[in-house]
């Protein structure tokens with residue numbers, strides 16, 4: 049593969065910056081741009097060497113640097129690699145990079161170093177994502193979860209599950225191919241294996257999704273008909289006067305969002321336009337956005353003004369707004385025409401957004417839902433990874449159902465194999481289309 053280079057440190061004024069180089073031409077390029085201050089001969093691997101970076105065309109010295117050369121395969125990417133620590137600042141790192149490019153390297157794409165590490169078998173996709181997550185982590189909890197990935201604990205759990213799948217498939221397929229010669233595997237054995245795999249998947253999904261919010265943050269949408277106090281509540285939860293509040297219905301017309309961190313979890317709160325038969329064009333666009341947002345949220349707070357009776361609009365929203373959700377009865381300071389008992393089978397919290405009553409209870413209910421305290425795993429999956437696990441579970445369930453309906457073993461084996469494929473996609477073991485890979489790694493920044 050060709051040799052790539054990039055500045056791995058953020059732009060701006062700093063004491064030092066690091067330029068990374070990776071690929072089979074690394075040594076040749078270094079010969080053109082690097083002069084050792086003392087000593088001669090070939091560059092030792094994994095040693096820091098003092099010297100100068102020069103412009104390969106003019107031979108003029110650009111900077112004094114520390115160079116570390118790492119011989120393949122003992123490097124991050126698995127290829128020959130170098131890290132040049134030069135002086136930081138606006139210009140010097142760029143000049144050093146330019147010298148390296150002039151000497152034959154190409155500018156790396158975002159995430160290309162990590163992509164190469166993955167392609168060279170240095171890490172699976174779970175770990176690669178862990179690197180992205182540890183870089184992007186905003187809270188200590190997120191760092192902790194990302195580190196678990198980097199240490200390989202998440203991959204170990206998934207690999208173990210994969211082994212179970214493979215063993216089971218081997219038994220199933222032996223039975224299908226050589227029915228006569230292989231000792232019967234009992235129905236009990238098959239059922240036992242199926243429910244074991246199912247249980248494993250379910251646990252992974254539960255824990256992984258519960259912890260996901262620490263990485264990706266959770267989206268909480270505040271919804272309700274006009275004038276129920278959405279913006280007032282939004283401001284209360286944020287602890288700042290962010291949204292405009294007036295006694296006029298239809299005040300908020302666009303989606304407003306703001307981020308907070310609660311218990312180490314990044315949350316984005318969304319205030320939306322009150323949903324009703326719109327009076328004007330702007331408002332109706334706003335309402336459309338509110339309903340669209342509701343679909344994408346992780347949790348919804350549906351506000352109802354309990355000082356008056358339930359209206360058609362409230363009922364329609366109760367029908368329309370997706371779950372999971374918390375029903376918030378607001379304006380209790382004005383008396384309660386609607387009581388929590390009137391709303392069955394839902395989590396209901398009573399508040400007065402105006403007076404600030406019940407807000408901490410609401411906060412607690414929100415965190416109870418997001419943190420799922422009964423789960424204390426150290427595994428976290430991204431949204432996409434969670435989806436893959438769900439797809440794996442779906443295949444497994446389908447296979448199990450058909451098996452119980454009396455379909456032959458090869459149908460079961462087909463579904464189990466499909467289910468396994470999803471797991472392998474998650475780990476990055478199976479062939480992943482180039483396009484998907486590029487998408488995953490393009491989320492990284494240049495130099496990673």
Ligand SMILES: Nc1nc2c(ncn2[C@@H]2O[C@H](COP(=O)(O)OP(=O)(O)OP(=O)(O)O)[C@@H](O)[C@H]2O)c(=O)[nH]1
Nearest residue numbers: 274275276277278279280295298299300322401402
């Ligand atoms: N008494 C009382 N008034 C409240 C309470 N919460 C909000 N209000 C008042 O209700 C009115 C509407 O509040 P907003 O927060 O603007 O309501 P909204 O749901 O955002 O309204 P739209 O943006 O128009 O959909 C304002 O006059 C608030 O002061 C409450 O708990 N008690």
Ligand SMILES: [Mg+2]
Nearest residue numbers: 278279299300
């Ligand atoms: Mg509002």
